[in-house]
Amino acid sequence: MRKPDPCGGKNNVGANGAKLRKGLWSPEEDDKLTSYMLTSGQGCWSDVARNAGLQRCGKSCRLRWINYLRPDLKRGAFSPQEEELIVHLHSLLGNRSPLSLSLSPSLYSNVQTYALPMWSQIAARLPGRTDNEIKNFWNSTIKKRLKNSSFTPSPNTSDTSSEPRDVNGGIMPMHEQNIMATYMDGSSSSSSSMQAMALNHMIHPMPMLGHGLHIPIASGSYFYSPQVEVGGNGFYEGHGMFGGNVGVEGELFVPPLDIISIGENTKTENFVDRNTKNTSVSNMNSIINHCYNNKAENITGFGSYWGGDELRVEEWNLEELMRDVSFLPSLDFQVD
DNA sequence: AAGGATTTCAACCGCCGTGTT
DNA sequence: GAACACGGCGGTTGAAATCCT
Numbered sequence: 001m002r003k004p005d006p007c008g009g010k011n012n013v014g015a016n017g018a019k020l021r022k023g024l025w026s027p028e029e030d031d032k033l034t035s036y037m038l039t040s041g042q043g044c045w046s047d048v049a050r051n052a053g054l055q056r057c058g059k060s061c062r063l064r065w066i067n068y069l070r071p072d073l074k075r076g077a078f079s080p081q082e083e084e085l086i087v088h089l090h091s092l093l094g095n096r097s098p099l100s101l102s103l104s105p106s107l108y109s110n111v112q113t114y115a116l117p118m119w120s121q122i123a124a125r126l127p128g129r130t131d132n133e134i135k136n137f138w139n140s141t142i143k144k145r146l147k148n149s150s151f152t153p154s155p156n157t158s159d160t161s162s163e164p165r166d167v168n169g170g171i172m173p174m175h176e177q178n179i180m181a182t183y184m185d186g187s188s189s190s191s192s193s194m195q196a197m198a199l200n201h202m203i204h205p206m207p208m209l210g211h212g213l214h215i216p217i218a219s220g221s222y223f224y225s226p227q228v229e230v231g232g233n234g235f236y237e238g239h240g241m242f243g244g245n246v247g248v249e250g251e252l253f254v255p256p257l258d259i260i261s262i263g264e265n266t267k268t269e270n271f272v273d274r275n276t277k278n279t280s281v282s283n284m285n286s287i288i289n290h291c292y293n294n295k296a297e298n299i300t301g302f303g304s305y306w307g308g309d310e311l312r313v314e315e316w317n318l319e320e321l322m323r324d325v326s327f328l329p330s331l332d333f334q335v336d
Numbered sequence: 337a338a339g340g341a342t343t344t345c346a347a348c349c350g351c352c353g354t355g356t357t
Numbered sequence: 358g359a360a361c362a363c364g365g366c367g368g369t370t371g372a373a374a375t376c377c378t
């Protein structure tokens with residue numbers, strides 16, 4: 001039987017039997033922790049708490065140091081660039097919040113398999129920012145936009161041919177349309193890049209659990225779908241599918257998550273012809289090749305990752321990534 | 337100026353994965 | 358393999374700060 005976590009449970013008593021403090025940190029405690037960390041460096045956090053003379057559990061010390069006391073932290077409001085990067089990375093990495101889970105809550109257990117340490121991944125790309133800070137920012141600011149936004153259907157309700165559809169050919173559920181509306185609502189980004197982010201958010205596998213989604217692609221449009229999966233080496237790996245100019249009118253089908261395989265050297269077959277239900281790699285490759293041949297010159301920063309080359313999230317060049325948002329725009333969604 | 341409503345964010349909680357014994 | 362310790366994570370809470378009437 002696992003012992004209760006002295007930090008998390010009600011039994012907040014330290015190793016020496018002393019009652020552990022909770023709540024806000026006093027300046028004196030901050031001083032003790034800071035001076036200890038600067039002189040002795042990080043070790044076992046329980047030892048840090050003990051050796052620094054703090055009546056706190058190790059976990060609490062860790063949190064305080066990482067989120068507040070670390071000398072390399074950047075304080076103050078998020079810049080528009082940071083904000084856009086957060087939105088973009090969130091669209092790439094997805095999350096396992098109720099917002100996403102609401103799209104397919106019954107498959108929560110599958111999410112565990114795919115869940116990324118998302119806020120940390122994002123924080124790792126924003127120097128001086130912490131996962132907690134970003135999470136708070138997302139929950140207080142971005143999510144609010146989502147909540148407040150309302151998707152306005154096209155006045156011509158009889159013509160739904162261009163609206164995003166689900167796997168059964170139905171109109172995209174309102175919550176997914178709201179995702180689009182949210183990104184379209186972004187003030188710091190161009191509407192075109194927000195369109196791309198919205199699409200990307202919607203076709204990210206986690207919201208797609210069990211559903212699958214058809215997205216219409218008009219001739220001449222772009223598509224974009226980074227696919228994140230767990231590689232056998234323990235890293236989260238992505239197979240970015242950065243589409244170019246699609247030469248034929250058709251649909252992008254994002255399959256339900258349960259057909260996506262996981263394991264060492266797995267490949268994600270992420271696009272399926274709606275008519276043939278063909279999920280072959282060659283089918284995807286033909287699209288990729290077509291895109292590559294037509295638009296490769298417009299795509300920078302991903303070079304050799306084309307055609308299904310593996311890339312690790314950790315290796316993305318985000319400056320390039322952000323710059324490349326400009327190539328994403330021309331999605332033929334009718335969001336009027 | 338007062339006080340209620342809203343927002344922000346530091347900190348906690350509970351769970352999970354991993355390493356060690 | 359079981360038990361345990363620890364670190365790390367996302368979700369949540371609640372006090373403080375700010376805004377609004």
